[in-house]
Amino acid sequence: MTAFAYNAWYPLAWSRDIGREIVTRRVLEEDLAVYRTEEGVVAALEDACPHRLAPLSIGRLRGDAIECGYHGLTFDCSGQCVHAPGMPRVPESFRVRSYPTAESMGMVWVWMGDPEKADRSQVFHLPQYDDPAYSVVEGDALLVQANYLSLADNLCDPTHVVYVHQTTLASAGREETRVQHERQGNKVVTWRWVIDGPLIPIFEGLKDFGGNVDRWHYYHYHAPSIAVIDFGSARTGTGAPEGNRDDCIQMYACHFITPIDQRSCVQHWLCLKNSPADPAIDERLRSNLRMAFQEDKRMLEAIQRNEDKPREWHRIHLGLDGSSIKMRRIVEEMAAGNG
Structure with missing residues (x-):
């Protein structure tokens, strides 16, 4: 429990x-x-x-x-x-x-x-929410019939994207791209770069880079229940990994999780993007993100059903689990100290 x-x-x-x-x-x-x-x-x-x-x-x-x-x-x-x-x-x-x-x-x-x-x-607030260079695409309150820490695992984990989100957030051939992570107080940051690869499907049509891009994914998990994913793309070879992101697509996918009980939670999500509001583009983005999060929901609810079954089972850990292990340790520390 x-x-x-x-x-x-x-x-x-x-x-x-x-x-x-x-x-x-x-x-x-x-x-x-x-x-x-x-x-x-x-x-x-x-x-x-x-x-x-x-x-x-x-x-x-x-x-x-x-x-x-x-x-x-x-x-x-x-x-x-x-x-x-x-x-x-x-x-x-x-x-x-x-x-x-x-x-x-x-x-x-x-x-x-x-x-x-x-x-x-101390209530969470992302500065870009008030930045006129960004527009807000407000999403849903998605009921997920799974423990909220299972969703938290998902939101500390860039590696699942290649397998779960093949039509929305992933591109093929990047399964072995290195993932890094570190703890910062009561936050875990997990990140990976994909160098010289195609745009992910959800970014197609937003900006023409004329070829491949360098793209980043930074997962900021603020324990116990807030995740902000900073992801974007810039023309390959223009210095994005070194911090030059003047000409790029950048989005912040914000996930605010309400733990309901041991087997259910609500995923409130919104997206900030560094481009003006546009009803047609925003609705397409909202639809694509909704599809991606439904893909997560399907997987997490199936996992919860298996966890609820009586079985002899000992969890194994992979190298990619490092950030979620850190996240769960922080939550355990907060729970033990009542915050």
Whole structure:
């Protein structure tokens, strides 16, 4: 069983999906009732009335408070009960847990651990998101019926691309290209370069390099649940490996993972690209990325089904597993120290 790190900011939902209707989200096996206040701030409360455990998410909003749909107990954004039918004075002990929230990069984030340790300045934000040289292609909230660390393994691993994503992200003949990795605090960086090769299918039509390219893949995994993949291409021989990327295609594929429970997670994804927004190009890119992530989903869910079967099995490790081993060690350290 996976031990969760609670003192961390987790993606909760797309900002676009949270409004003045109560919705429910599950994070780290805990159910939350989520909504916006009249001023637009996101509130997240434990989704269970302490009277008889009726879900607050099937209640109704009274201003900025939730009224339980069973007996009318009403809880404000802090989780304090402010009205209990038949009781002129509500005891202080009548309350539900409230979770700190923040918004960044079009996402609502939630702090599942000690609220005293919730530092909103530490919510993840990629500088390129605000850079006018980049445009944003917002994606989906993909339900994956697999443990979130299995998805994390995938997002620390450039080598699977050749086999899983042959029609979208890979080109043939590069199976043995060297992969490097290192730990940087609570982050693992994994990278590989492909020198003098063709454009990957997803980049075709975006820029004409007139021939082969040098392309890079840098996988930045911020434990416990954020992955940013910096990938791009430049005309071969123009110095991209040395840092000259003035004339290139560059994208950041951002993956914000919500662990639901031991066997499921949500993969929120978006893409930043160093070219202007274009409805036709953006929709093609979104469609291709959606296809690629469905390919991952199919593989990871099949793995989870096998993991759930009783069997005699001892995991073997390959050289390519180094970065995922580092990632899992960081998560174990965070979980052991509650963040």
